Amino acid sequence: MATETKRVASRRACLKILAAAAGGTAAGVGGAVSVGRLGRAPEGPWRVLTPDEARLVEAVSEQIIPADRDPGAKEAGVVRYIDKQLDGPLKRFAEKYRNGLRFLAQTCQAQHGKPFEALSWPEQTRVLQALESGKAPKEIWADPSPREFFGLIRDHTMQGFYGSPRHGGNKNYASYKMLGLEYPRVIGQNRYPEQAG
Amino acid sequence: MANRHVNAVIVGAGAGGGVVAKVLAEAGLSVVLLERGKWQSFEDTTDDELRSQRTTVLGNAYGPDDARYCRVIENPDGSTRIVLPSEGGYNNNAACVGSGTLSYGAMGWRFMPQDFRLKSIYGCPEGSTLDDWPISYDELDHCYERAEWEIGVAGDDEGNPFAPPRKKPRPMPAFPYNKEAEILIAAGKRLGWHPFPVPMLRNSIPYGGRPKCIHMRSCCGFACPINAKCGTQNTVIPAAMATGNCEVRTDAVVSEVVVDERGRARGVKYFDINDRLQEQTADLVVVSASATETARLLLNSKSKLFPHGAGNNNDWVGRNLQGHAYCGANGLMDEDIYEEAGPGACVAFSDFSHGNKGLCGGAMVANEFIALPYAFTNTRPPGSPRWGAAHKEFQRSHYKRVLRVMGPVQEMPVFESRVRVDPAVKDHWGIPVVRLSGRRHPHDVEIAKFIVEKVAALLREAGAKDIWTWVPGLGGPSGGQHQAGTCRMGNDPKSSVTNRYGQVHEIDNLFVADGSLNVTNGGFNPALTIMALGYWVGEYIAKEWKSGSRFKG
Numbered sequence: 001m002a003t004e005t006k007r008v009a010s011r012r013a014c015l016k017i018l019a020a021a022a023g024g025t026a027a028g029v030g031g032a033v034s035v036g037r038l039g040r041a042p043e044g045p046w047r048v049l050t051p052d053e054a055r056l057v058e059a060v061s062e063q064i065i066p067a068d069r070d071p072g073a074k075e076a077g078v079v080r081y082i083d084k085q086l087d088g089p090l091k092r093f094a095e096k097y098r099n100g101l102r103f104l105a106q107t108c109q110a111q112h113g114k115p116f117e118a119l120s121w122p123e124q125t126r127v128l129q130a131l132e133s134g135k136a137p138k139e140i141w142a143d144p145s146p147r148e149f150f151g152l153i154r155d156h157t158m159q160g161f162y163g164s165p166r167h168g169g170n171k172n173y174a175s176y177k178m179l180g181l182e183y184p185r186v187i188g189q190n191r192y193p194e195q196a197g
Numbered sequence: 198m199a200n201r202h203v204n205a206v207i208v209g210a211g212a213g214g215g216v217v218a219k220v221l222a223e224a225g226l227s228v229v230l231l232e233r234g235k236w237q238s239f240e241d242t243t244d245d246e247l248r249s250q251r252t253t254v255l256g257n258a259y260g261p262d263d264a265r266y267c268r269v270i271e272n273p274d275g276s277t278r279i280v281l282p283s284e285g286g287y288n289n290n291a292a293c294v295g296s297g298t299l300s301y302g303a304m305g306w307r308f309m310p311q312d313f314r315l316k317s318i319y320g321c322p323e324g325s326t327l328d329d330w331p332i333s334y335d336e337l338d339h340c341y342e343r344a345e346w347e348i349g350v351a352g353d354d355e356g357n358p359f360a361p362p363r364k365k366p367r368p369m370p371a372f373p374y375n376k377e378a379e380i381l382i383a384a385g386k387r388l389g390w391h392p393f394p395v396p397m398l399r400n401s402i403p404y405g406g407r408p409k410c411i412h413m414r415s416c417c418g419f420a421c422p423i424n425a426k427c428g429t430q431n432t433v434i435p436a437a438m439a440t441g442n443c444e445v446r447t448d449a450v451v452s453e454v455v456v457d458e459r460g461r462a463r464g465v466k467y468f469d470i471n472d473r474l475q476e477q478t479a480d481l482v483v484v485s486a487s488a489t490e491t492a493r494l495l496l497n498s499k500s501k502l503f504p505h506g507a508g509n510n511n512d513w514v515g516r517n518l519q520g521h522a523y524c525g526a527n528g529l530m531d532e533d534i535y536e537e538a539g540p541g542a543c544v545a546f547s548d549f550s551h552g553n554k555g556l557c558g559g560a561m562v563a564n565e566f567i568a569l570p571y572a573f574t575n576t577r578p579p580g581s582p583r584w585g586a587a588h589k590e591f592q593r594s595h596y597k598r599v600l601r602v603m604g605p606v607q608e609m610p611v612f613e614s615r616v617r618v619d620p621a622v623k624d625h626w627g628i629p630v631v632r633l634s635g636r637r638h639p640h641d642v643e644i645a646k647f648i649v650e651k652v653a654a655l656l657r658e659a660g661a662k663d664i665w666t667w668v669p670g671l672g673g674p675s676g677g678q679h680q681a682g683t684c685r686m687g688n689d690p691k692s693s694v695t696n697r698y699g700q701v702h703e704i705d706n707l708f709v710a711d712g713s714l715n716v717t718n719g720g721f722n723p724a725l726t727i728m729a730l731g732y733w734v735g736e737y738i739a740k741e742w743k744s745g746s747r748f749k750g
Contacts, residue, residue, distance in 0.1 A: 064584040070593065089248075089255040089263075089283075125585065132583075154584050159254055162570035162592075163247040167255065175570055179596045182537065185244075185413065 525603025528661025
């Protein structure tokens with residue numbers, strides 16, 4: 001059996017191999033995403049993402065959970081959740097994020113001649129549908145695959161929007177309000193007074 | 198400074214070990230209870246869905262941590278991958294005082310008498326190592342009773358004609374039904390089924406000096422903010438400590454049961470909170486570390502007379518790993534059925550636990566614990582959008598309208614479904630890690646298919662429009678939080694690891710007291726049975742201690 005684990009034999013070996021697989025920390029490739037003149041990036045400070053990356057993540061997350069009569073991912077601060085976790089429990093995905101965002105930006109340039117954020121809403125949707133079904137330019141996408149990258153950002157967007165506000169997303173309990181769930185839960189008392197913005 | 202020699206050292210402060218500690222401490226033995234995790238409470242992790250026992254995307258709320266632990270999964274083709282504790286394949290049980298009983302859904306089931314005699318009743322499916330237990334339900338009855346009264350169970354068998362016999366009622370009345378339960382009860386009765394309240398290790402009235410339940414929706418997967426859930430950490434372990442005979446030592450990671458040249462257990466080696474190797478000697482050792490970790494510890498305990506691990510001269514340690522083949526169905530209702538009355542699960546049917554034609558066993562089915570918002574993002578009929586406006590709309594309009602019923606199918610033991618130790622990969626302390634391999638028995642899937650048909654019929658009768666079911670595949674090895682079977686008890690040393698009292702064959706001062714002993718795992722959540730086994734093993738040790746050789750060999 002030629003297995004990955006055969007290579008390691010020492011103390012802490014499994015942890016090292018994992019760090020290697022994840023490409024270590026997010027050091028290095030900062031500022032690699034070119035998104036052109038798209039107005040102001042979402043307000044920092046950012047821990048892992050560059051401001052341009054943050055703007056792109058925000059745009060993708062808004063496609064995943066769009067605003068309608070309830071707030072979407074942007075208003076709920078999902079990008080803040082993702083940035084914070086990429087410096088925490090989700091650190092092992094930081095390099096995949098960085099690469100995936102770069103591949104996505106390159107894909108949009110190659111196919112539309114402009115950045116993702118500058119595409120129309122239906123165009124953005126089609127780009128992401130292509131990633132989800134693995135149909136993206138092979139010469140651009142390496143590690144992560146389009147499907148893997150989309151899966152990550154989809155899951156993390158859901159976590160940021162529907163998870164506990166303590167992690168940086170779900171601002172003003174946006175999703176709990178949408179679902180009609182009281183929070184914090186105090187018996188017999190609705191905890192949602194009128195709230196500004 | 199050397200640790201003071203004690204009468205008994207117990208490894209693992211979960212459902213089994215916590216109970217043994219109480220029984221031995223009350224019998225006058227000096228006891229050290231070692232736990233790799235810490236004391237934890239609600240305040241440490243609150244009601245955070247993303248870091249709970251059920252959803253671990255940001256880590257395990259109740260341990261173990263991703264920084265120091267890992268396991269190896271061996272795929273059917275022999276290739277391997279490393280998994281972290283917060284990843285599903287790890288098959289995690291919580292690492293804290295109380296283990297899973299701190300944060301569980303707290304169903305407090307007794308197995309049925311038939312569950313101890315599957316082979317005699319149904320015969321053994323080809324390719325399975327199915328066997329009867331060496332003990333009967335009747336023998337374990339008083340241990341179930343002690344668990345129910347000393348830890349605390351709320352329930353009522355009146356509506357369940359299949360209920361196992363009992364000599365004494367439970368100490369607390371059953372919980373009231375919620376809205377979805379009322380719908381299921383009416384539908385079930387129209388089908389001729391027999392609904393009854395799920396027995397719960399949770400206070401329906403003030404009990405044991407702790408208040409009654411306040412019905413958090415975040416209950417299953419979380420510690421209780423008011424201590425209304427009954428685990429070993431707030432019942433038997435404090436009782437053991439109160440005797441003055443039991444010390445609980447946390448942050449203690451046991452690496453080896455020390456077995457001497459004569460083949461007797463001398464104590465254990467463990468790493469303390471500062472990663473220093475310590476030894477705790479004792480007259481006897483009890484291992485209660487869960488089906489995966491107990492097997493790992495015995496396999497890592499090599500000695501002159503047991504070169505393949507303690508109690509493993511017949512190669513049965515780590516074999517027959519089982520969990521439950523969970524299956525079930527979701528149904529979409531026309532109106533809101535959600536009620537803010539956690540934990541949600543409250544009505545069950547035992548109509549298909551046994552006596553299903555051509556099938557070896559079955560499962561209890563019950564309505565499911567409340568799905569929290571993130572978990573619900575993956576609850577969709579097949580083919581539904583996974584994101585975008587339609588996904589959000591489904592979340593908003595159906596969160597309170599999905600009726601969910603599921604059941605733990607009793608699995609057929611498979612010899613090759615197993616725990617080994619990896620030859621290369623080690624944890625933070627340099628201890629070889631668990632390596633999991635094997636698959637489910639195909640009969641589990643047959644039973645699950647039968648059960649989901651019944652569940653779908655129930656949901657249809659209840660008025661659900663769109664119904665979708667799930668049946669587990671053969672998958673990798675089963676285990677999960679209901680892991681069991683790896684140190685099977687039996688009368689024949691050639692086909693079991695311990696005798697009927699959890700005493701390891703050939704090492705009479707080494708015991709196992711957790712789900713590892715389960716020959717089969719019942720069509721029910723196993724926590725109360727593991728607690729009962731804690732009493733069973735503990736009472737035997739205490740009796741021998743008082744009357745016999747005190748395990749001095």
